[in-house]
Amino acid sequence: MRAVLSGDMPRSRVLALILAVILVALALAPFLFPGVRTVDTAARICVFVVLVASYDLMLGYGGIVSFAHTMFFGIGAYGIALASTHMGRGFDALIVGAGAGALVAAALALVIGLFSLRVRAIFFAMITLAVASAVAVLVSQLSGLTGGEDGLTFQTPRALSPAFRFGDSLLGVKLNGKLLVYYLVFVGALILFLLLLRVVNSPFGRVLQAIRENDFRAEAIGYRVVYYRVAATCLSASAAALAGSLYAIWLRYVGPDTVLSMEIMIDILLMVVIGGMGTMYGAVIGATLFVLAQNYLQALMGSASGLVEGVPVLPQLLSADRWLLWLGVLFVLSVYFFPTGVVGRLRQGR
């Protein structure tokens, strides 16, 4: 167990319990909660756990703020889409697409990182924001290649399509390709997450944390701060690209709104901060809470807004479309008062 988690134990009974519940729930999601919508939610959680964990590698461990994480996510997703469109439906297309996506993302991160991190880390935040928006515009304009605003719908291998049956049913769940895709996403996400956990608990991760705490001192001890930061950025970018690939395989569709939009970037930020910066487990908690809230809290808010009908302004404040407002408030407050997020709280209160 210790080796699987790279020696980074949850260090809190409650946290361990929550993580175990999430793991079991995700592992058995198609059997525990059969239903198109719930399984889709579970798959989203898997993908976002990896995406948020990779962002945390940069933000929580490296102390670098990036606004281009959805760009890397999108590169991975479009990698799968383009490879599947041009190479036909097959596992080779998936492998080529994911590999190429990860490589391109890492190369792009290398270029941006060398450019901006060399001067000041704060440049990185601004430059990534500019580059990411330029890429998003480019993707929607190059409609010949990327399908523009409409995105691309493509076919994954036959074994991963709902029409593929490999048995009758187990515990009332149809054994079809959709189930296989879910487990592909789940296992892929689990492996990526454990790899990221390995990275942050390696000597490399320690140096990153040292740089985050005091980069001047780390440089004085003899670590090339720029190299470490750039390396963290590249690693994080390729992990994000792989998460994007998983997401594309799950959806069998990519489009600017689903994988490249600024809203997703803000979602990621919220997940990292609410879960807890600088802990990989924070990514799990943050992503799970957020995706669940996104799917179910909005409905709740809608009914709450119906209750206060007639009162001025209040219905608008509580309407389901305004949930981002409350999350924004929560975000600001949690940066002030709980910079270590849910996980930090749980570990303190042990």
Next chain:
Amino acid sequence: MTQAPDHAPKMARASLAHRVAPWLPLALVPVLAVLGLAAIPSLSSWLTLTISGLAMGMMIFIMASGLTLVFGLMDVINFGHGAFVSVGAFVGVTVLLMLGPMTGAPSLALNLAALLVAVIGAMLATGLMGWAFERAIVRPVYGHHLKQILVTMGGLIVAEQLIIVLWGPEEIYIARPEALKGAITFAGAALEKYRLVAVAVGLAVFLAMRLVLRRTRIGLIVRAGVQNGEMVQALGYRLRLVFVGVFMAGSALAGLGGVMWGLYQEVITAQMGNQAMILIFIVVIIGGLGSVEGCFIGALLVGLLQNYVAFLEPKAALISNIGLMVAILMWRPMGMIPVVKAK
């Protein structure tokens, strides 16, 4: 025992290249304009594009100047600056809509008066909002860049959502005042009147800012604060108050820029500030964080380049700005006119 060598200091004059270097960025704007002239076949379209590029640059400058000053003075990077642009635009447009009869009348004086009222309203609102923003959001996180970025981003989200709560989620279309519609023809080129107004306003703001910064006592304190804040405080000035003032002024300028930008595009949305932030960041980075002059030159470069490239190759317009930023950072990693030391 050998004799110590004679002490013979040489007072070499700095080489020409050295003396010219600080002024080089100034030459970039005319150089770009000339390059544009070479690339664009017809003189009249070049003139049209140059004026619209200058107008766009001036508006970006108005929005960006506050950000760069705030950063230079207090080392605070405000990712929520775009919120002031949006709020300014919404308040300004609301005032303009209320003054419908004044903007609808075909009299230049009445139109400009309405515009002035709208601008003052917007600047008051965003100035006050800047004060609140500084108090509630920025103050607890001084000296902590990471938290600043996160918290101001959170502030931006909240402000954007509040705009939607107050004004509704739909974009608002707004017609320019009657006398500022249309274009005048000059040397065969159609020059939109509104753009000429924007250029004039931008120049006025820049000159006023320079005047305040170079000629007044408060400007002196601000510039000294950018150079070395601790020393200014040691001399007995309450830099905090100065900073709050600069923050409010910067927010008010962003509000002014928002009104101008909204009228330029003739449509306003809650997200417009965040979209403008992309150009603002590029401008602030290539100008050199903390430098008003650098910001001005950078804004003009971005505006001109964007218009020229959009004419020659429409799809490359946004990429061209990234290219410009890359080129400038290769040349001067700290921006064209670096002011703040790398911290």
